[in-house]
Amino acid sequence: MTGESEHLSESGDNLPRVAQYLYEQHPSVFHKILQVMASRVPGVSEIQPLVTEDGYLTLRFKDGAFITPFLDRYVSDGTIKMFAYLALLYDPNPHPLLCVEEPENQLYPNLMAELAEEFRLYARRGGQVLVSTHSPDFLNACSLSEVVWLVKEGGYTTVKKASEDPQVAAYMSDGDLMGALWKQGLFAGADPH
Template identity: 60%
Template sequence: MQIESIEIKNYRLFRRAALTHIPRLCVLVGANGTGKSTLFDVFSFLKDALSMNVTKAVAKRGGYKELVSRGHAGEPIELALQFRLEITGHERLVTYLLQIEPDNKGKIVVAREVLRYKRSSYGAPYHFLDFGYGKGYAITNEEDFSKAEEALNREQQELDAPDILAVKGLGQFERFKAASAFRQMLENWHISDFHVSEARPSQEDGFAEHLSTSGDNLPLVANFLYEHHPDRFSRVLAAMQQRVPGVSVVESKQTLDGRLILRFQDGSFQDPFIARHVSDGTIKMFAYLVLLNDPNPFPLLAVEEPENQLYPELLPELAEEFREYARRGGQVFLSTHSPDFLNALHLDEIYCLKKEQGFATVSRAGDSQTLRDLFDAGDLPGYLWKQGLFEGVNR
């Protein structure tokens, strides 16, 4: 899966904004309050709407009037994602459109939900799922690409409520191929909300393959890598030894009462330090390494300001590890205020957010001829950003 474009209308700071030609590693820069966190919240909103329903996802954000762009409460919120996704053995350029609004009684409903893609290189995209206000249809034999449109089977459906996503209900059934593939992709998005304090405590004995959004299962995931993917765990340990002076061993240790704790061995001391005694930066670096060495990358990984609590000298290597994670199959979205992190990036990986007349706009750094000329001449993006040469982007 790779998202190629995102269009956002009437979602908080995004009155009308679009990201296009999105690479596998996409890094957002901009002054505080320009919409970086709002874009990450768009990802969270879609995942919440799938796992709960649209009404609850909106309520979680303070209600529709708080979510819709200021001064436009009478208009719908619209999100459109274009992405590449494998369906029935074919990679397709798929568009997912979601439009939500209050009905005449003030209840939040899905006014329109469409999943469409081209069946061939020519012609207009075909709607394989099309719903509004809880009713619509989905195609059940979409794998028959050679059939004429009139030969495709449209199955009419009515959802239990008009605030439920059709991809949630229909995506449970294999006969709705596009809906099922999109649902599985969306369910596995990882929007990080990592908290060092939650990663520190010891963990009851259990099993976890993937790091949670908060990082509270870090000892379990470290233990999983150690036992089932020793090559990945060895990479984590080697990186820790290189980047954190004195760290010689990291292990997930089970106590007599069945709890798992992280222990860090310092070469200068005989006794290991339990996680609660090491620095926040050490825990965070270890968590990132565990996350980025996951044998099965999340289809989308979103992390805000990964540079916090880390030494600036470590950031170029961390940026390359995020890029490698993206190469292995997980598209990465990051935000940063760090010139050291930006110095490890290409201009086409950087998107600039700024405010115009109270709303956020988005541009790609590589589309600026001035920045491209300076970059091609040898100047690094972090230096250009620090000099204030990114249009509309203030530190």
Template identity: 30%
Template structure:
């Protein structure tokens, strides 16, 4: 699953945002309030549109909360994905009202043919007026008859997308998706239980934990006899006492959650991970970057981080860095190349001056 081009228009600060040839592993780097999280949220919104269709916006606070304040009347909120096999997915939301830009009654859903047709021909847009219940019902009934090609890249993206921001429960919309790690990792015990049922996967999981957490010895899952819920316990090298969730550090919990996100399926995933460095020692951050990089290559995952950590940035190769900043309220991106990195280093001085020094 490789994305050749991503183009988002009029989603919050992503007025006209583009990325090309997205690496399998990369990090979005920029200061606070530069729009890093908006990129991840827009990808998450795409996922919800495909899963919940007309209800998707309600998970994000409604159209008013996601439409760019810079959008003009009749401007389109659009999302375009181009994959390496030339499959192009385009869809979006538009309004027809000059006076009520955010009025849902004046909103149309646009779905372009290639979502359902992999022939790569130029198909016309299909307009569905969601005010007309009969049109909507007829269209959805027709949609049920369409046989989607199995395992096309966009389908993989939708089925195996996760956005992770450990502990940020105000972001948690993914409780709708019970089989995957929730955005805030609140169902971590459940996901760990699924992972550790596989003995081979457990061995690899434990091996990585021992690398990332030097004092770690083993992990155990216990199930309640009352409600069947799972709880995990960790063991240290120097003690036979089990440590529950409430007795381990935030950094250890974060590592468990980030590893669980990667291990939750062997299928290619698209993982958006926010501020993975939180609570971690610099050496653990370096090892975690190695883990993400290795798993993206081994499993075919897209793993996209966002960070403003100088420690994490030092661990990255130039091609893995996507710089973002805001210009006149709009988030823009600069993807580094080897040429960009000839005379700069990904250290504190460079990161501090990157936006004012001509990189963006």
């Protein structure tokens, strides 16, 4: 079925088919994803693709603390989520619009800057990217022109641009980080209190 193995689905339930497609049709992309994974997942020294006897692709994760690599079904949800994001972001045919909700869930906070940069690179390849987040670490990796927030007023939702807020812009030009400003309550109308 065309498309079901070429692009990650909304739920990500086709990740094994997408991985196999990349492995078979775009081996350089697949190996780049494995390199990035090995550099981001603590303890993982190597990831080996393994095609089973029945033709399915599995991944074997080599952890420096263990002699025998373990299969992908035994790794953490965060590890699988990072692999799914990389499969999505390194897609040889990027979507024109990519919407991601709370990428920080199940991932180490120190990975947010790298993930934000990969979303940025995806957008430069031709796709528009919208990310909703509650992560100050993710926001710290964003520039003034990249951040908007939603404010509900009188039954309507309005979009506020960080670049159009004089106070946020002034703090950012002085070297403050976007996530720190958000935590301080400087995004008017975004704080639930």
